[in-house]
Amino acid sequence: MPSSSANGKARLVTVGAIATVPPDRPSGSRRARRPSTALVSRAHRRALVSFCVVLVVWQLGASRATWLGHPLPWIGHLPAPSAVWIAWGRLIGDRGYWQSWVLSGGRVLIGFTAAVGVGVPFALLMATLPVFRGIAFPVFELLRPIPPLAWVPASIIFWPTQELSIDFVIFLGAFYTIVINVLGGASAIDVRFLQAARSMGASRWNVFRRLILPGVLPSLAVGMEVGIGITWEVVVAAEMISGGGGGSSAASGGGLGFFIWSSYVGGSYPQIVVGMLSIGIAGTLSSAVVRRLASSLTPWLAVR
Amino acid sequence: MLERTGAVHRTPSSVAAEAAQIEVRDVDKTYGVGRAAREVVKGCSFTIDRNKFTVMIGPSGVGKSTLIRLIAGFEKPTRGEILVGGKRVDRPGHDRLVMFQETALFPWMTTTDNVLYGPKARGECTPLVKDVASRLIDKVGLGAFRAKYPSQLSGGMQRRAELARALINKPSVMILDEPFRGLDAMTKKLMLEYYAGLWEEARPTHMFVTTDIDEAIFLADRLLVMSHIPTRVRAVLDVDLPRPRSLTAIVDDDRANALKMEALMLLHEEAQKSFAAGSRAVADFVEAYRRRMATGSPR
Numbered sequence: 066m067p068s069s070s071a072n073g074k075a076r077l078v079t080v081g082a083i084a085t086v087p088p089d090r091p092s093g094s095r096r097a098r099r100p101s102t103a104l105v106s107r108a109h110r111r112a113l114v115s116f117c118v119v120l121v122v123w124q125l126g127a128s129r130a131t132w133l134g135h136p137l138p139w140i141g142h143l144p145a146p147s148a149v150w151i152a153w154g155r156l157i158g159d160r161g162y163w164q165s166w167v168l169s170g171g172r173v174l175i176g177f178t179a180a181v182g183v184g185v186p187f188a189l190l191m192a193t194l195p196v197f198r199g200i201a202f203p204v205f206e207l208l209r210p211i212p213p214l215a216w217v218p219a220s221i222i223f224w225p226t227q228e229l230s231i232d233f234v235i236f237l238g239a240f241y242t243i244v245i246n247v248l249g250g251a252s253a254i255d256v257r258f259l260q261a262a263r264s265m266g267a268s269r270w271n272v273f274r275r276l277i278l279p280g281v282l283p284s285l286a287v288g289m290e291v292g293i294g295i296t297w298e299v300v301v302a303a304e305m306i307s308g309g310g311g312g313s314s315a316a317s318g319g320g321l322g323f324f325i326w327s328s329y330v331g332g333s334y335p336q337i338v339v340g341m342l343s344i345g346i347a348g349t350l351s352s353a354v355v356r357r358l359a360s361s362l363t364p365w366l367a368v369r
Numbered sequence: 370m371l372e373r374t375g376a377v378h379r380t381p382s383s384v385a386a387e388a389a390q391i392e393v394r395d396v397d398k399t400y401g402v403g404r405a406a407r408e409v410v411k412g413c414s415f416t417i418d419r420n421k422f423t424v425m426i427g428p429s430g431v432g433k434s435t436l437i438r439l440i441a442g443f444e445k446p447t448r449g450e451i452l453v454g455g456k457r458v459d460r461p462g463h464d465r466l467v468m469f470q471e472t473a474l475f476p477w478m479t480t481t482d483n484v485l486y487g488p489k490a491r492g493e494c495t496p497l498v499k500d501v502a503s504r505l506i507d508k509v510g511l512g513a514f515r516a517k518y519p520s521q522l523s524g525g526m527q528r529r530a531e532l533a534r535a536l537i538n539k540p541s542v543m544i545l546d547e548p549f550r551g552l553d554a555m556t557k558k559l560m561l562e563y564y565a566g567l568w569e570e571a572r573p574t575h576m577f578v579t580t581d582i583d584e585a586i587f588l589a590d591r592l593l594v595m596s597h598i599p600t601r602v603r604a605v606l607d608v609d610l611p612r613p614r615s616l617t618a619i620v621d622d623d624r625a626n627a628l629k630m631e632a633l634m635l636l637h638e639e640a641q642k643s644f645a646a647g648s649r650a651v652a653d654f655v656e657a658y659r660r661r662m663a664t665g666s667p668r
Binding site for chain 1: 441442443460461462463465466467469471473475476477478486487490491517518519520521538
């Protein structure tokens with residue numbers, strides 16, 4: 066392994082003064098790579114370029130239906146970015162539009178929190194109690210392939226309010242992913258960790274709290290990141306199918322999914338794109354929050 | 370001290386009971402049942418003597434690690450019994466700590482937290498213990514790495530951190546299962562010398578498992594040469610070389626080479642039975658050594 070030979074070299078130098086060499090090596094090389102003077106980082110500049118390219122191509126493509134005499138298959142039917150921008154500008158002051166954000170965001174938050182709150186203990190129980198796993202896992206595996214959206218009609222029947230039925234479907238979207246990831250993370254914990262802990266006289270509770278719990282955190286982080294993405298997929302579709310709950314028109318706020326649907330029904334195409342982009346932004350923001358949360362829970366992964 | 374003039378004991382040892390910290394009595398270990406049954410250990414008896422450095426050497430894949438799991442109490446023998454300090458082993462305990470082949474430091478704990486894990490888990494983490502931990506970390510040369518995670522340490526440092534994590538529990542026996550495997554040659558050499566020095570300070574009871582004969586001769590007071598699978602003790606050699614030893618000087622030491630030869634002949638016989646990897650290298654060494662002895666004195 067290349068890393069071990071590098072470590073070996075470091076050791077060689079450190080025989081005399083153990084404390085000095087190894088920490089300097091990695092941090093030094095990292096510093097050299099980072100352009101500290103640039104106003105915008107290289108990553109940001111690249112992102113900016115790709116956004117500009119997309120906007121230009123989109124604007125040009127949408128500005129006419131044919132290009133060099135050929136009809137454009139897809140982009141030609143799209144409202145231009147300028148039209149979307151104008152529609153967005155009108156909606157900025159619209160309470161209903163922001164209420165759609167709040168409604169969808171709230172549903173995602175409720176469903177996702179419930180999925181973490183129920184999924185993590187459920188997965189940990191399965192991971193630590195073989196009997197419980199034996200009982201619960203087969204049912205879980207049978208239900209897991211059912212797409213959350215297939216639950217929408219049943220969910221509307223089960224739950225007293227439409228709001229709860231949407232929350233439930235969102236919950237399912239994140240629940241399976243989180244459970245599977247935590248379960249996988251728990252079984253990937255090195256058996257020698259557990260043996261070492263038992264040797265040193267650790268109780269079962271201590272092993273659970275100090276080894277299993279932190280041991281599953283990295284895969285819980287992955288599960289949450291994937292899960293939050295699924296919740297946005299699900300919330301939009303659920304709102305479209307169920308008619309969005311709360312309001313009756315686009316402006317009165319039935320969530321972003323319903324906002325898109327009613328824009329389509331109302332024939333306001335730029336508004337459809339506004340809705341889509343809004344979901345993109347909301348999803349990106351919530352993923353960033355989850356990622357930040359996850360990395361604050363796993364500080365040891367950030368240092369390598 | 371027992372009077373031994375470097376004589377080679379060809380039979381499994383039966384040293385006086387009071388000197389034995391660990392006694393393995395006629396132990397069998399079989400995995401699986403019926404036709405799938407696989408005997409890994411059979412009729413194995415030996416002792417780990419108090420304040421001695423016992424090295425167990427054998428071809429790879431013969432069940433040395435199985436024996437360690439049995440002594441540690443992670444698994445139970447199919448037959449026979451294992452006594453630690455006169456008491457029968459039935460579960461893991463911090464009187465006999467195992468240091469594994471690859472690092473088993475907890476990745477989510479800093480060096481200090483890793484070292485303090487045992488005392489904390491048992492609710493014995495007093496300020497005094499914390500002080501001991503701090504000095505122990507200094508002693509293994511990780512003073513500047515207290516707050517670092519294992520992934521930030523080099524391979525050799527990880528091994529030393531793990532050594533400190535075990536030593537703080539004051540085990541009556543330390544069991545090390547090929548602890549320096551996977552380190553590059555130079556780091557391994559440094560670790561061996563460092564570790565031998567540490568051991569010589571207090572001469573605690575250590576059991577060390579390896580497949581490397583040079584490592585074995587350098588460290589051992591007693592050398593258990595293990596048989597082909599199902600494993601048992603093939604022979605016990607007393608390595609009566611004076612301490613402190615040096616890896617460089619030992620290369621030219623006639624007594625060391627004679628012991629190495631003795632052990633290798635036995636290992637070669639055992640390795641031949643199993644076509645184990647490494648058998649070829651051993652055969653080459655034995656051949657070369659024979660030729661050298663025939664043509665004159667060894668250097």
